[in-house]
Amino acid sequence: MNDIAITEGPLVSVRNLQVRYAISHAAQDRLPGGRAWLNAVDGVDLDLLPGETLGLVGESGCGKSTLGRALLGLRPISRGQVLWQGRDLATLGGAGLKALRRQAQLVFQDPYASLNPRERAGDAVRSGLDIHDIGSRADRERRVAELFELVGLSPDMRQRWPHEFSGGQRQRIVIARALALQPRLLVCDEPVSALDVSIQAQVLNLLRSLQQHMGLTLLFVSHNLGVIDHMSDRIAVMYRGRIVEQADRDALLRDPQHPYTRALLAAVPLPDPRRRLSSLPPPASAAPVSQTACPYATRCEEARAECSMQAPSLRPMAGNARHQVACWLVAA
Amino acid sequence: MTAPVLEVRNLRTWFDQPDGRAVRAVDGVDLKLHAGEVLALVGESGSGKSVTALSVMGLVARPGRIVEGNIRLDGEDLRRATPARLQALRGARMAMVFQQPRASLNPVQRIGDQIAEQFIRHQGLSRHAASARAIELLERVEMPDPARRARDYPHQLSGGQAQRVGIAIAVALRPALLIADEPTTALDVTVQAQLLRLMLQLCHESGTALLLVTHDLGVVAQVADRVAVMYAGRVVEQAPVTALFDQPQHPYTEGLIASLAVPGQRRERLIDIPGSVPALDQPFSACRFEPRCARRIEGSGSPCRHQEPPWVSGSTGAGTACWLRTDLSGNP
Numbered sequence: 268m269n270d271i272a273i274t275e276g277p278l279v280s281v282r283n284l285q286v287r288y289a290i291s292h293a294a295q296d297r298l299p300g301g302r303a304w305l306n307a308v309d310g311v312d313l314d315l316l317p318g319e320t321l322g323l324v325g326e327s328g329c330g331k332s333t334l335g336r337a338l339l340g341l342r343p344i345s346r347g348q349v350l351w352q353g354r355d356l357a358t359l360g361g362a363g364l365k366a367l368r369r370q371a372q373l374v375f376q377d378p379y380a381s382l383n384p385r386e387r388a389g390d391a392v393r394s395g396l397d398i399h400d401i402g403s404r405a406d407r408e409r410r411v412a413e414l415f416e417l418v419g420l421s422p423d424m425r426q427r428w429p430h431e432f433s434g435g436q437r438q439r440i441v442i443a444r445a446l447a448l449q450p451r452l453l454v455c456d457e458p459v460s461a462l463d464v465s466i467q468a469q470v471l472n473l474l475r476s477l478q479q480h481m482g483l484t485l486l487f488v489s490h491n492l493g494v495i496d497h498m499s500d501r502i503a504v505m506y507r508g509r510i511v512e513q514a515d516r517d518a519l520l521r522d523p524q525h526p527y528t529r530a531l532l533a534a535v536p537l538p539d540p541r542r543r544l545s546s547l548p549p550p551a552s553a554a555p556v557s558q559t560a561c562p563y564a565t566r567c568e569e570a571r572a573e574c575s576m577q578a579p580s581l582r583p584m585a586g587n588a589r590h591q592v593a594c595w596l597v598a599a
Numbered sequence: 600m601t602a603p604v605l606e607v608r609n610l611r612t613w614f615d616q617p618d619g620r621a622v623r624a625v626d627g628v629d630l631k632l633h634a635g636e637v638l639a640l641v642g643e644s645g646s647g648k649s650v651t652a653l654s655v656m657g658l659v660a661r662p663g664r665i666v667e668g669n670i671r672l673d674g675e676d677l678r679r680a681t682p683a684r685l686q687a688l689r690g691a692r693m694a695m696v697f698q699q700p701r702a703s704l705n706p707v708q709r710i711g712d713q714i715a716e717q718f719i720r721h722q723g724l725s726r727h728a729a730s731a732r733a734i735e736l737l738e739r740v741e742m743p744d745p746a747r748r749a750r751d752y753p754h755q756l757s758g759g760q761a762q763r764v765g766i767a768i769a770v771a772l773r774p775a776l777l778i779a780d781e782p783t784t785a786l787d788v789t790v791q792a793q794l795l796r797l798m799l800q801l802c803h804e805s806g807t808a809l810l811l812v813t814h815d816l817g818v819v820a821q822v823a824d825r826v827a828v829m830y831a832g833r834v835v836e837q838a839p840v841t842a843l844f845d846q847p848q849h850p851y852t853e854g855l856i857a858s859l860a861v862p863g864q865r866r867e868r869l870i871d872i873p874g875s876v877p878a879l880d881q882p883f884s885a886c887r888f889e890p891r892c893a894r895r896i897e898g899s900g901s902p903c904r905h906q907e908p909p910w911v912s913g914s915t916g917a918g919t920a921c922w923l924r925t926d927l928s929g930n931p
Contacts, residue, residue, distance in 0.1 A: 536817025
């Protein structure tokens with residue numbers, strides 16, 4: 268898969284991307300220097316190769332959802348670029364963006380909030396086909412029936428309202444809607460977090476088989492490392508707007524380099540009664556950081572003097588260019 | 600063995616519907632909890648675990664009602680207790696930590712005052728003395744800069760800090776029973792680990808029994824001594840934590856453990872539990888898990904399809920409700 272990707276070049280590239288949100292006056296005094304902006308995404312470089320699944324993992328507020336949305340042109344970019352097969356998103360006009368959105372779709376976290384309660388399930392799935400005026404009315408209906416079957420729902424359910432479905436079924440409808448236009452990229456933002464474990468497994472299995480059969484490229488955003496491991500070819504770890512580590516899945520999980528990645532892995536509660544809470548090292552607490560320091564320095568148990576002087580950039584590790592780490596302690 | 604702190608017998612809590620039927624959210628639950636013990640009540644949404652917790656606290660409101668059963672706290676029959684008596688017990692002898700930390704605090708009262716209220720109301724301390732105790736408690740729940748933070752309002756706290764306040768209020772009077780309903784579900788994993796450790800430590804210090812309501816089997820494995828698994832209003836399995844994970848007796852427990860995506864243990868497909876939870880507005884005339892069960896006994900004479908399985912006790916408080924664990928003649 269990666270061989271093909273190298274010859275084709277990335278589907279999407281992100282270069283030094285920054286997305287910032289204005290901060291209310293009330294919240295400003297809680298930030299160092301009284302900054303009026305929060306850099307939700309702060310200098311991110313990322314390549315998404317055709318057919319791969321990149322898992323983006325991090326805690327709430329780290330900027331992972333904002334990054335996923337910026338990729339689709341759904342967040343204003345204050346610096347840097349998002350390149351779609353080499354074309355800068357910022358140079359696309361309305362028609363260009365509309366064309367882009369046939370190729371890129373989003374699956375949201377909360378299946379209760381992402382369907383219009385007054386739109387029948389079949390109509391929701393058909394809406395993309397209507398907007399882009401694809402096929403005759405009969406063609407579209409046929410396509411919607413196919414999509415229902417594809418995601419494991421009976422086509423007879425097309426006339427039902429969202430409230431008549433369970434959470435897992437709703438997420439299947441959202442996935443069917445996202446796939447209607449045969450996109451190349453699916454950004455899945457915590458697609459199973461709102462679902463029960465037994466239902467999570469159903470939806471994850473569905474997403475993975477769809478990805479394999481349709482050759483989809485997936486950006487899979489989650490705070491759950493178990494889910495990320497199950498879905499991803501590569502994993503990027505995000506912390507306070509930056510990617511602090513990125514590697515092939517097994518390399519990242521077996522040989523995590525960044526202290527934050529290690530803390531995150533250590534904190535995941537495993538279903539193993541021999542790994543009791545008391546046997547884990549206590550994590551450090553969070554504190555505000557200055558803009559010039561490594562964003563993790565105040566929490567890092569291994570921080571040295573240089574860590575609070577300058578933020579490290581993402582660099583390939585010695586001997587493994589595919590494993591990249593932003594940490595002064597890791598030899599480049 | 601000493602008398603249990605909490606004993607729940609054959610609890611049924613139903614919610615009356617406008618059409619005259621009732622949703623049998625809790626449908627015959629038995630639980631026992633001893634001093635210093637951690638019992639995890641596990642199940643998916645709608646399994647009845649939260650309603651069980653609220654029933655114990657005497658916090659079930661119309662249209663919900665306790666239809667049947669016994670609840671004893673330190674031997675005292677809570678179903679016979681007057682509202683005033685329940686009010687006196689809540690906070691002093693039994694207390695609760697909720698899932699949404701900020702939503703469970705008063706938004707317009709300083710957090711120090713909210714904690715101090717426990718001492719004023721239950722112990723008759725002066726406002727001044729109670730405030731000093733509140734600051735001590737904030738320090739015990741590892742709140743940074745407790746004297747200053749005591750003057751904060753809930754909106755000024757992070758989710759993790761707000762939950763520290765929730766825990767401080769709950770443990771203020773060293774209750775015999777602490778019920779924590781998904782206390783860390785809304786929080787990040789590193790914060791989750793800190794708070795679970797804190798709760799365990801505080802309960803250990805005061806001999807408080809902890810009933811931990813959760814859907815997260817990872818958390819269960821880390822902290823529980825014993826586990827009760829609920830499905831569709833009933834406890835389907837109870838066991839010491841190691842036995843539960845090593846040798847689950849009920850096919851539902853087995854399915855739940857197998858459907859988890861665990862980092863570092865990637866499988867091609869996750870085992871899922873097909874289907875979804877049954878409607879609870881009818882009495883069951885078969886095993887309530889039978890439609891989703893991978894191990895149901897097939898054939899027209901199958902007991903799984905004709906009768907609810909009886910509770911079969913195993914060793915040391917373990918047991919399960921499954922026809923596979925009976926001798927199949929119908930006699931447990």
